[in-house]
Every structure is written in C-alpha cells, then in structure tokens.
Amino acid sequence: MEINKKKVWQWLCATLLILVVPNIICWIIQSKVFMIRGIFVWEYFLIACLYPYLNRRLFMVIWVLFSIFDMVFATCSFFFMDFFEIIHALAKIPALSLVDVLKWTGLLILLIGITLAMFVLMERHNRSYPFLRFKFLWPFIVGMLIVDFFNGQGPLRRWSPRLYNTHNNIISVPSYTLILSIRDALFSGKMNNSHVEYLGSVAQTIFAQQPDSAAYKKQVLILVESWGLLKDSALQREILSPLYQLNANHSYELREGHTRFKYLTQAGEFREITGYLYHSYQVHEERVKQNSIFIKKQQQGYHVIGLHGNTWLFYRRHIMWPALGVQEMYFSEDFNKLSMPLCGGNEFRGICDTAINTWLFNNMHRQPERKEFYYWVTLSTHIPLVKIHDEDYNMFAEKWKAKGMSENILQMAYQDRLLFKDLAEKLSKPGSPKVHMLLVGDHAPPCYDPADRKWYDAQLVPYIELKSN
Numbered sequence: 001m002e003i004n005k006k007k008v009w010q011w012l013c014a015t016l017l018i019l020v021v022p023n024i025i026c027w028i029i030q031s032k033v034f035m036i037r038g039i040f041v042w043e044y045f046l047i048a049c050l051y052p053y054l055n056r057r058l059f060m061v062i063w064v065l066f067s068i069f070d071m072v073f074a075t076c077s078f079f080f081m082d083f084f085e086i087i088h089a090l091a092k093i094p095a096l097s098l099v100d101v102l103k104w105t106g107l108l109i110l111l112i113g114i115t116l117a118m119f120v121l122m123e124r125h126n127r128s129y130p131f132l133r134f135k136f137l138w139p140f141i142v143g144m145l146i147v148d149f150f151n152g153q154g155p156l157r158r159w160s161p162r163l164y165n166t167h168n169n170i171i172s173v174p175s176y177t178l179i180l181s182i183r184d185a186l187f188s189g190k191m192n193n194s195h196v197e198y199l200g201s202v203a204q205t206i207f208a209q210q211p212d213s214a215a216y217k218k219q220v221l222i223l224v225e226s227w228g229l230l231k232d233s234a235l236q237r238e239i240l241s242p243l244y245q246l247n248a249n250h251s252y253e254l255r256e257g258h259t260r261f262k263y264l265t266q267a268g269e270f271r272e273i274t275g276y277l278y279h280s281y282q283v284h285e286e287r288v289k290q291n292s293i294f295i296k297k298q299q300q301g302y303h304v305i306g307l308h309g310n311t312w313l314f315y316r317r318h319i320m321w322p323a324l325g326v327q328e329m330y331f332s333e334d335f336n337k338l339s340m341p342l343c344g345g346n347e348f349r350g351i352c353d354t355a356i357n358t359w360l361f362n363n364m365h366r367q368p369e370r371k372e373f374y375y376w377v378t379l380s381t382h383i384p385l386v387k388i389h390d391e392d393y394n395m396f397a398e399k400w401k402a403k404g405m406s407e408n409i410l411q412m413a414y415q416d417r418l419l420f421k422d423l424a425e426k427l428s429k430p431g432s433p434k435v436h437m438l439l440v441g442d443h444a445p446p447c448y449d450p451a452d453r454k455w456y457d458a459q460l461v462p463y464i465e466l467k468s469n
Contacts, residue, residue: 021118022067025111026074034446034453036077038172041070042144049141051132060119067115068108073174078446097346147171201275201293202259202440202463207373208296216467218364219302220374220437221293223268225381227416228444228456229258235400236462239417242424243464251428255465258457261443266315268442268461269377273324294325294375302373303327307360309335309343309350309379326375335359348382354422361426364433380415383445387411388418408452412445427466434468 022044026037047066051059076086126132148171203221230236237244246252261268267277274291294304306326312318312333321329335351340359343352360374388411396417397410420439426432441461447453 021122022070024118025067025114026071029071030074031450033448034078034450035074037070037074038170040144040171041174042141042148042171043173043175045137045141045144048132049134049137051126060116063119064112064115068111069178070174071111073172073177078448144171148173197262197277198275199260199262199271199277201272202257202465203272203293203438204275204291206438206465207436208293216434216436217369217371218374218433218435219297219372220360220376220435221272222437222439223265223272223375223377223442224416224419224439225265225378225442226383226412226445227381227439227441227461229441229460229462230413231455231457232403232405235405235413238396239413240420240464242417242421243466246424246427246466249428251469253467253469256462257464258460258462259440260459261441261461263443264446265377265442272440273375292325294373297373298325298327300371302371304373304375305363306330307356307374307376308332309353309356310348311350330359343380343386344382345384345386347384348379350379353378353380353419357419357422357426361432364435368433377442378419381412381419383412383447385411385415388414405455406449406452408447408449409455427468435466436468437466439464439466 023040026035027039029035030037043066047063050062054062072086122132131137207219207221230239240256243252243254247254259271261271262277270277273293276291297304304325304327306317306321306329308314308317308331310332312329312331317331318329332350335356338359340355341352342349344350356376356378360376364372364374385408387407393411393414396414397407400410400413423437423439427435427437440463443461444453444456444458447456
C-alpha cells in the first residue's frame with residue numbers, strides 16, 4: 001500500500017494544531033505565574049469532534065468558553081482552590097473596585113481575542129484538510145486516554161497501574177474536576193461523607209479533646225494568615241525565635257508541629273474549627289453541633305470571642321461565626337470606633353495585627369476570672385504585602401539573600417516574625433495572664449512566582465502551641 005506523503009504531512013500538521021493551539025496560552029503563562037495544569041488537555045479533542053455538526057458561531061462560543069474554563073482551572077492551583085471554591089470565594093468577598101473590574105475585563109477580552117485568533121488558524125487549515133471530525137480525531141482521543149491511564153491521572157486514575165509519573169501531568173482533564181464540583185454543590189445539602197472531607201484539626205486535639213485545668217482561664221486560637229511551612233528549617237526557626245525565647249526563659253512550654261491544609265482562609269477556618277472541609281461552606285446545624293470547637297468550649301464553660309481586622313462582610317463571618325458557636329465578635333467596624341491603626345494595602349486593608357494583639361491582652365484583664373476562648377484570624381500578612389524596608393529588616397534579610405531567597409519570601413518571613421515578636425513581648429510582660437495559645441497557618445502564601453512558591457511545602461502548614469508554666 002503506497003503512503004501518500006502529502007496526506008501524512010497534513011495529518012501531522014493537523015495533530016500539532018489540536019495539541020498546540022488550545023494549550024499555548026497556558027504554556028506561556030505557566031512559566032511566569034504559579035499554575036498546575038497538564039501539558040495537554042484532552043477535552044479539546046472531544047470539542048473538535050463537534051465542529052462538523054454545529055453552527056460555526058455556536059462552536060466558536062463553546063471553544064472560547066472552554067478556553068476560559070481551562071484558564072480558570074489552571075489558575076485554581078494558584079489559589080489552592082477548585083472551580084467551585086473560586087466561585088464561592090468571589091461571591092463572599094466585598095465588591096471589586098472599578099479599576100480592578102476594568103483590569104480583569106481587559107485580561108478576559110485579551111484571552112478571548114487570542115483564542116479566536118488561534119481558532120481561525122485551525123479553521124483555515126481545516127478547509128484545506130478537513131481534520132475537525134471524529135473519524136480523524138478518535139485515534140488521538142484513545143491515545144490520550146491510554147496516556148492518562150498509565151500516568152495515573154484523570155477519571156481513570158483509580159484503575160491506573162501508575163507505570164510512570166512526571167512532575168507535570170502529561171494529560172489533564174479539567175471537566176472531570178468540574179463534574180465532581182457540580183456533584184458536590186448539588187448534593188452537599190445531604191451532608192453525607194462523600195461531600196465532606198476530613199483533614200483533622202490541631203485546635204480540636206489541643207483544646208477540645210484535652211481540656212485545660214482551671215488554671216488556664218484564657219485560651220487563644222490564632223489562625224495566622226498565609227503562614228506556610230518553609231522548606232528551609234533554619235529560616236522557619238528564626239521566624240519563631242521570639243516564641244522560642246519564651247521557652248528558653250522557662251515562662252512558656254512550647255510545642256511545634258505541622259498539619260495538612262487545602263484551599264484558602266475560609267477552608268483553614270473550617271479545618272481548625274471542625275476538622276472538616278465543607279465544599280459548599282454552608283453551616284449545617286447538626287454537623288456543626290457535633291464538631292465545632294466553639295460549641296465544645298461553651299460546654300466546658302468558656303465564653304467564645306471572635307476577632308478579625310477586616311469587615312464582617314468578608315466571607316459573611318457575622319453569619320457564619322455565630323452559627324459555629326462564637327458568642328461575641330469584633331471586626332474592623334468595631335475596632336474603628338476605638339481609632340485603632342490600619343495596615344495592609346488597598347486589597348486587604350484592615351486593623352493592624354499588633355493593635356488587635358494589644359486589645360486582646362487588655363480585654364483578658366477586664367474579667368480575669370472568666371473562662372474565655374478567643375478566636376483570632378489575622379490579616380496583616382495577607383498577600384499582596386505592603387513591604388517593610390527598615391534597618392531591622394535589612395539585618396534580618398541579609399544572610400538569607402545569599403541562599404537565593406527573593407524579596408517576597410523574606411518580606412513574608414520578616415512580617416510573620418514581627419507578629420510573633422509582638423506576641424512574645426506581651427506574653428512575657430509582668431502580670432500577663434496565664435494563657436494557653438495555639439498559632440496555626442491557614443494556608444501557604446499564594447505567591448505568584450513559581451520560584452517563590454517552591455520554598456513552601458505544598459500540603460503542610462506549621463503550628464506552635466504555647467502553655468504558660
């Protein structure tokens with residue numbers, strides 16, 4: 001049988017178009033911004049099979065919409081979220097400014113424009129050699145599934161022999177995750193175990209399962225914003241050095257460890273409060289009563305107080321926290337009445353953590369005999385950071401820059417250290433109340449640069465427990 005070289009060449013060019021064109025935008029962006037995505041997305045083959053049977057404009061709309069979803073799916077890794085986690089977060093945060101709306105609208109228009117230009121390129125090639133049809137594409141669809149099967153990725157991973165594994169997935173299947181997210185969103189009201197993920201809670205272990213003696217009337221759980229576990233243990237230790245000084249002075253017993261995390265701050269809240277991740281983030285009464293640490297602390301006779309430097313509108317904490325068992329709440333609306341200073345950039349501007357820390361210890365003194373459980377979600381270390389360049393920072397950063405650490409990593413480390421230093425100073429003051437305190441990270445810093453992200457553990461966050469002697 002004679003091989004038609006021209007047809008083989010056309011066939012190969014068509015294959016390259018399907019492989020390269022839908023993926024090229026993500027390849028370019030992935031080298032600049034931290035995103036996790038397969039090298040190829042095999043759903044584009046399935047979409048291409050629809051071309052002969054659909055109106056051209058309808059097909060173009062489907063192609064563009066999936067390109068947008070593909071980009072969102074890849075971006076989800078940057079925010080430690082899946083697709084519906086992103087939607088939930090966007091629905092709960094305060095409205096974007098006009099400048100931000102215009103910026104994101106411009107980026108979306110640019111993405112659509114590039115996608116349409118590449119679509120026209122494919123269509124022109126299809127006119128000379130009609131490859132956008134199932135009879136041409138089915139061998140590649142089968143081939144993609146085989147690669148997916150042996151790489152242990154996508155919907156076939158539970159049956160996969162996992163003969164090989166790479167740092168980046170060869171094939172990705174964004175629609176599979178979307179289908180699972182839709183399933184969880186539709187059936188989350190039933191609250192069965194398939195829609196609730198157990199991660200475990202350090203706070204539950206320390207405060208609920210092992211209740212303190214009467215000596216500890218003041219307990220504090222601090223969820224530290226963007227406090228990740230650095231792979232450089234020496235830098236991690238230096239960040240915590242002010243707290244370790246309390247241990248060296250024999251004033252506090254200290255215990256350090258790490259715990260798993262997924263997604264962003266609200267997921268970190270649910271993890272530590274209940275031990276579970278609720279993928280719809282709805283407060284279901286029965287499960288909350290069974291698992292909320294705040295309910296358990298109330299049962300132990302503690303008055304539960306919640307603190308956060310941002311507005312109560314952020315994630316609707318004024319609704320969520322009482323349902324979880326918080327009895328008294330203070331947000332920026334309350335702290336502003338006390339003329340407390342503001343920190344942070346325009347995106348996450350709120351009351352300075354050090355100011356809330358001062359308020360916290362002053363409040364403990366008001367009713368020293370009352371059993372109180374404080375829950376504080378910090379804010380000042382929220383990315384993007386407002387960078388500090390003073391003499392103390394320069395001294396701190398000098399030796400670590402020699403290791404190749406960037407300004408972003410060192411600024412985050414330094415500002416974490418400032419919070420711990422302020423806490424240590426207040427805990428060591430004469431007359432300071434006896435406190436049992438837990439500091440735990442909500443998630444690793446969502447750094448834009450892949451080189452920055454590599455310094456942090458992708459699955460673990462640190463915690464540190466302090467008990468006064």
